[in-house]
Amino acid sequence: MANLKRSSIELVQNLEEVLEGGEVELKKYWTPPFIPWRVAREATELRAELEDLKDLTASKMELEMTDKLAEFVANRIYQGQFSVDDLYDRLHSPDAVATIYQQIQFVSDGQQSQSKNVSQAKKR
Known part of the structure; x- marks a missing residue:
C-alpha cells in the first residue's frame, strides 16, 4: 500500500457534558487517504486570500x-x-485558528506536524 500523508483534527465528542462541567472526550478525524491535487490548489488560493487579510x-x-x-x-x-x-461548536477556541490554518497548510504544502508524523508512524 502507498505511504500517503494524512492529517487529523480533534473535536469535542461530548459537548453537552463538557458544557455542564464534565470531562472532555475528543474524537479524532483523519483526512481521506487520497486528497486530489485540485484541493491543494484551492487551499493555496485560500492561503493567499488569508495573507491579504493579515x-x-x-x-x-x-x-x-x-x-x-x-x-x-x-x-x-x-x-x-x-x-x-461541528467545527464552530466542537473545536477548542484557543487553538481553533491555528488548527484550521494547519489543515489548510497540510493540504497546500504537504506539511504534517511532528505529532502527526509520530502518530501516523504508529498506525502503520
Whole structure:
C-alpha cells in the first residue's frame, strides 16, 4: 500500500457534558487517504486570500474568510466527516485558528506536524 500523508483534527465528542462541567472526550478525524491535487490548489488560493487579510482589523471580511476556511476544511479536506457547525461548536477556541490554518497548510504544502508524523508512524 502507498505511504500517503494524512492529517487529523480533534473535536469535542461530548459537548453537552463538557458544557455542564464534565470531562472532555475528543474524537479524532483523519483526512481521506487520497486528497486530489485540485484541493491543494484551492487551499493555496485560500492561503493567499488569508495573507491579504493579515493587515486588517476584525471585520466582516475576516468573518467571511473564517467561514470559507471552515467550509473548506469540513467539506473539501474532510469530505463531510463533520459539519462546519461541528467545527464552530466542537473545536477548542484557543487553538481553533491555528488548527484550521494547519489543515489548510497540510493540504497546500504537504506539511504534517511532528505529532502527526509520530502518530501516523504508529498506525502503520
